Amino acid sequence: GESVGLHLPTLSVQEGDNSIINCAYSNSASDYFIWYKQESGKGPQFIIDIRSNMDKRQGQRVTVLLNKTVKHLSLQIAATQPGDSAVYFCAENIPMKTSYDKVIFGPGTSLSVIP
Amino acid sequence: DAGVTQSPTHLIKTRGQQVTLRCSPISGHKSVSWYQQVLGQGPQFIFQYYEKEERGRGNFPDRFSARQFPNYSSELNVNALLLGDSALYLCASSYGPNTDTQYFGPGTRLTVL
Numbered sequence: 089g090e091s092v093g094l095h096l097p098t099l100s101v102q103e104g105d106n107s108i109i110n111c112a113y114s115n116s117a118s119d120y121f122i123w124y125k126q127e128s129g130k131g132p133q134f135i136i137d138i139r140s141n142m143d144k145r146q147g148q149r150v151t152v153l154l155n156k157t158v159k160h161l162s163l164q165i166a167a168t169q170p171g172d173s174a175v176y177f178c179a180e181n182i183p184m185k186t187s188y189d190k191v192i193f194g195p196g197t198s199l200s201v202i203p
Numbered sequence: 204d205a206g207v208t209q210s211p212t213h214l215i216k217t218r219g220q221q222v223t224l225r226c227s228p229i230s231g232h233k234s235v236s237w238y239q240q241v242l243g244q245g246p247q248f249i250f251q252y253y254e255k256e257e258r259g260r261g262n263f264p265d266r267f268s269a270r271q272f273p274n275y276s277s278e279l280n281v282n283a284l285l286l287g288d289s290a291l292y293l294c295a296s297s298y299g300p301n302t303d304t305q306y307f308g309p310g311t312r313l314t315v316l
Contacts, residue, residue, distance in 0.1 A: 122304070131207070131293050131307030132246065177245050181301075188259035189301045191236075193245030 100200045107165040109197045111178035114159060120181035120189075123152060123163045126196070127174045135163070135176075165199075173201045205230070207296050207308035215314045216284050224279045224311045228296030234258075235277040236305060237269055238293040246293055252277055253300040281313075289315045 101107045113121070119140045124132035138145045138152045138161075145152050151164040161178050175196045182190040208227045216222050228235050234253040238246035251259040252271035271277045275296075281288055291312050295305035 124307075129309070131295075131309050134304055134306065137304065179245075183301075188251055188253075190259070191248055191305075193238075193247070195243075195245050 097195070098198045098200070100202060101168050102202050103168060103170060105168055107163075107168045107172065107199060109163040109165075109176050109178075109199065111161040111163075111194055112159060113161060113178075113180045113194075115180065115182050115192075116156075116159065118180040118182050121152070121154060121161050122179045122181070123150075123161075124177045124179065124193075125172075125174045126177060132177060168199075168201050170201045170203055173199055175199070207294055207306055209292075209294050209308040209311050211311060212309070213312045213314075215316065217316050218284055218286060220284050220315075221280065221282045222284060222313060224281075224292050224294075224313070225276065226279070226294030226296075226308060227276045228294075229306055232296035232298050232306075233275055234297045234300055235271055235275065236295045236297075237277070237279045238295065239263070240291040240293055240310070242290070249279070251300075258300055284315045286315050289313060 122137040123135040125135050126132045136147045136150050136152050138154050143154055149166045153162045165172055175198050177193050177196045179191055179193045184190055210225045236251040237249040239249055240246045248261040249263050250269040255271045266282045269279045291310040293310045294308045297305045
């Protein structure tokens with residue numbers, strides 16, 4: 089079935105190091121991918137997105153890489169800071185023949201930054 | 204500018220009761236989506252409304268219903284509550300109907316006893 093999964097449920101990194109959060113997706117028709125950050129007690133916050141016609145997109149301290157050959161998505165956070173500690177979700181948008189698209193979230197990866 | 208707002212913040216109900224959750228989208232946004240997030244999992248899509256019409260429905264029973272008002276705010280109703288309905292209910296708004304970036308509210312924490 090359709091699913092978006094994460095390879096690592098938890099990730100601990102030293103402050104200042106780079107973080108890499110991985111995500112696997114199974115639907116080759118997905119045309120849009122989004123990374124969200126969710127802090128405790130808050131709703132998911134948009135970080136960065138990428139469309140399926142791109143391989144890489146950079147934001148401020150974040151980079152998303154998309155490998156459609158192996159259906160893999162990653163989020164790279166440069167110079168990880170304590171404020172980056174949160175749960176990170178990838179989500180894929182699947183275009184449907186009906187009038188709406190379908191968004192599926194992965195289970196999330198918990199990132200802990202060690203000061 | 205105000206982000207997506209949801210009310211109430213927390214809610215405690217007993218099995219069999221009914222609950223109504225409310226959401227106000229970002230000003231100018233015409234689409235509202237509802238998600239259920241069980242502890243330790245990613246959000247699961249429940250409904251999407253765009254221009255006051257239902258555009259999408261996830262795999263949830265008919266006990267779940269929603270509507271969108273002319274001012275684009277929305278309500279999610281859940282009847283005959285079950286213990287398994289305990290979750291964080293998230294509302295997200297976007298300008299367009301499909302793949303536009305969604306902005307999430309803080310959620311309503313529903314506990315069913």
